[in-house]
Amino acid sequence: MKSGLIIAALMSLATASAFAAGSGDHSHDELKIGRAGKPTEATRTIDIVMMETDDGKMVFEPATFTVRQGETLKLSFVNQGEVDHEFVMDGHEAILEHKELMERFPEMEHDDPNAIRLQPGGKGEIVWTFATAGEFSFGCLIPGHYESGMKGDIDVVQN
Numbered sequence: 001m002k003s004g005l006i007i008a009a010l011m012s013l014a015t016a017s018a019f020a021a022g023s024g025d026h027s028h029d030e031l032k033i034g035r036a037g038k039p040t041e042a043t044r045t046i047d048i049v050m051m052e053t054d055d056g057k058m059v060f061e062p063a064t065f066t067v068r069q070g071e072t073l074k075l076s077f078v079n080q081g082e083v084d085h086e087f088v089m090d091g092h093e094a095i096l097e098h099k100e101l102m103e104r105f106p107e108m109e110h111d112d113p114n115a116i117r118l119q120p121g122g123k124g125e126i127v128w129t130f131a132t133a134g135e136f137s138f139g140c141l142i143p144g145h146y147e148s149g150m151k152g153d154i155d156v157v158q159n
Contacts, residue, residue, distance in 0.1 A: 032091055033156070034131035036113035037072035042127055045074040050085035050118065050140065050150070058085070058145045060138070063152035068159055072129040079118040085145065086117035087126070089138040089154060102141040117142075133158045 049061045058081070067073055079085050088098060102108060109117060116124045133156050140150035 031094075031114060032132050032134075033089060033114070033136045033154070034129045037127040037129035039074065039127050041072040041129070042074040043071055045076050047076050047078075048087065049078055049080050050087065051080040052082060056148070058140065058148040058150040060087070060140075060150060060152050064155070065152075066155045066157060067130045069130060069133040069156050070159065072127065075126045075128060077116055077118060077122075077124050077126075079120055079122045082120050084117060084119050084142060085140045085150065086115060086142055087138055088112075088115040088141050089126075089128075089136060090114060092135070092137040095137045095139050095141070095151075099139065099141045099146055103143050106143045130154070130156045132156060 046062070046065055050059075051061070052058050075087075077087060088095065090098070113126065114128065116126055118124055136154040136156060138152050138154060139146045
């Protein structure tokens with residue numbers, strides 16, 4: 001009986017690892033929202049602050065931004081909060097699925113070009129080419145942060 005539980009736990013972890021790393025037809029190297037860009041191709045920078053507010057919310061500033069289809073941006077992050085925060089961007093449904101997985105495996109860390117995790121005071125960047133027009137989402141998927149307001153929208157408009 002114990003070996004059955006251990007096998008089930010290991011299979012569950014393997015499934016989580018496959019999901020986090022990309023599986024099947026899904027690859028984090030090329031998402032519907034786009035792909036990792038080259039820093040030399042970035043046409044502008046959007047500064048994004050991760051933080052907690054005095055009233056207990058967790059937020060990104062700005063919480064929305066608009067880009068042109070095909071545009072490459074440098075997203076520059078600073079965590080001005082007192083706890084770790086992350087930024088993950090994708091389609092809205094994919095963000096919610098990933099959020100659910102993070103609730104089951106809260107210690108999961110990302111090594112994906114569409115995500116970054118920063119400790120308090122940390123800085124980092126993502127360079128991204130937004131390939132597809134449409135409405136996309138981002139959020140901090142550390143359990144409880146999304147529900148505390150740490151989410152936002154990206155509107156990718158056609159040229």
